[in-house]
Amino acid sequence: MILRIIGHGYHYEMENLCRIFFPNEKITLSYDRSSAEAKTVETVLDGDKIEISCDIDGGKMLGSADASACENTELEMGKLLFRVLSSVTGIVPPWGVLTGVRPSKLMTKYINEKGEEEAMRHFTEDLYVSDNKARLARNVAKAESGIITLSSPRSFSLYVSIPFCPGRCNYCSFVSHSIDTPSARKLVPGYIEKLCEELSRLGGVAGELGLKLESIYFGGGTPTSLEASQLDTICKSIEDSFDLSALREYTVECGRPDTVTVPKLRTLLLHNVNRISINPQTFSQSVLDAIGRRHTVEQTLNAYRLARSMGFDFINMDLIAGLTGDSYDGFCESLDTAVTLAPENITVHTLALKRSSDLAVNGADVADGEEVAKMLDYAQKRLGESGYSPYYMYRQSKSAGNLENTGWSKEGRECLYNVFMMEECHTVLAAGAGAVTKLKDPHGDYIERIFNFKYPYEYIARFDELTDRKEKIKEFYGSRI
Ligand code: SF4
Known part of the structure; x- marks a missing residue:
């Protein structure tokens, strides 16, 4: 479709709004009236007059508004565009004109x-x-505000990146390497060695600066795609490098249920990991097959029961609304199953197909936003009635219907790390490939980021450069503590 931008510079917001209504269209921006397509939307600012005209497959709609009385012309134009597109499509996106912002x-x-x-x-x-x-x-x-108050100016979290998985799901856009291939398996020992070295250096800096470690989060990838002995090495390295006396929460994402074994769970318990995530995404076998997630529903149930029987009393489960091959009824059944299992946290995501996922590369359509909205409404009602409350939320670009991801929790069992990280209320020191350290001014809102190399081979080969980058941590805190 063509989106005409005439007399103003609000192309970013206008495009984002059009994308909510037409998620599967390629949107081409035009700054004049020389081209038209079956779907053409024109946005004009002429002095104080805002005009929107839409020609969608022959259905035409016009709207105008006076910008002289409003404080925010961009918002006023967005609202007019929203009204016009809602009239012409019959769709009313539930987040209104809120795009991007949390x-x-x-x-x-x-x-x-x-x-x-x-x-x-x-x-x-x-x-x-x-x-x-x-x-x-x-x-x-x-x-969130209740949890944020738990973070003090000197507190911080530690993120540990394990960018390996047992095979790649076709909706995934993370940098994650299938550990099934010999080349990836060969990388792992060198990766762990460098990771432990980075943890040791970060621990040294945190100690020098007198920072207080409040939460640890192993993400990826699938951290439990490593062997129990490899997990043990990393956990020991953390214990040797950081003061853990103020630690409130220690999460390891197990993610894929087919990686959960007795020795790995025993190792995590031995190192006082007190929260794990076992992610079904769906309890429908046909949907798991359609999204290329190579495990069974039975494996999810077994992994969960095993973790419970070994004493884990703080478990999260992720579900995704809008997966390929799923339906409203199928999603509701998955949610009901999760509720019956009664994990402490259930996180409900909306599928967001990023360019780097196999599904997007193969031209798959984004799920129907209205149907996904109904799935989320069901989740909100069912979880609310089952003793869960929402405690953190974010949206990703390209999510179906511009919809959200929400973490739900039983009372008092919220994941602190998720809130600390999402609200950017304290520093996150991050180790491993693709990890991003976020330094937060203890006395203000200023944030500085340090990026690690994205891929494991780069992370290993250029590790010394990273060490230089991490010198910034001391510089950052030097003038602020
Ligand atoms: S398990 Fe998670 S991180 Fe790994 S490929 Fe699948 S979606 Fe991506």
Whole structure:
């Protein structure tokens, strides 16, 4: 489709809004009227006059608004575009004109500035957010602020990246290497050696600066695609390098149930890991097959029961709404199964097909946003009725229907790391390939990022360069503590 941008510079927001209504269209920007297609949207700012015209497969719609009285011309234009596209398509996206920004962060800001009632009014009336989503954003905002207060100016979290998996799922856009190939397997010992060296250096810096480690998170990839002895080496390295006396939470993502074994779980328990994630994504075998996730539903159930029987009392399960081959009923059944198992956390994601996923490369369509919205509404209702509350939320670009990912938790069992990281309320020191260290000014909002090399072979080969980059941590804190 053609999106015409005439007389203004708000192309980014206009394109984002068009993408919500037409997720599978290639959108071409045009800055004049020389070209047209079956779907053409024109956005014009002429002095104080905003005009939007749409020609969608022969269905035409026009709208205009006066920008002279409003404080934010971009928002006013976005709202007009939203109304016109809603009329012409019959779709009313539940997050209204909110694109990009994290709803709970915005809600927190408005509650602090204007009070809860006015913040809710602003969301629903000015930003066209549905009542249901506004309530979700408010509930998350309240839960997050309780957790953020647990973080002190000197506290930090540690992220450990294990970018290996047992085979690659076809919706995945993470940098993760299938550990099944001989070349990847050969990389692992060298990777662990460098990872431990980086952990040791980070621990040294944290100690020198007097920082307090509050949470640890192993992500990836699938950390448990490593052998038990390899996990043991990494955990020991952390114990040797960091002061763990203030540690509140230690998470290891097991992710793929087919990697969960007795020796690995025993190793994690031995090192006081107190939260794990076992991710079904769906409890439908045909959907697992369609998304190229090479494990069975039975393996998920067995991994969960095994972890429980060995004493893990803090388990998260991830589900995804909008997976290839899934349906509303199928998603609801998966959610019901998860609720019956009663893990402490259930995280409900919306499928976001990034360019680097196999599905996107092969031209798969984004799931129907309206159907995925219904799945999330079911999740919200069912989880709410089953003793779970939403405690963190974010949205990814290219998610079906511009919808959200929400972490749900039983009372008092929220994952601290997820909130600390998402709200950027304290420093995250990150080790391993693809990891990003985020340094947070202890007395303000300023954040500085240090990027590690993305791929394991680069991380190993250019490790010395990384060491230089990490010198910035001391510089950053030098003038701020
Ligand atoms: S297990 Fe997770 S990280 Fe690994 S390939 Fe599948 S979706 Fe990606």
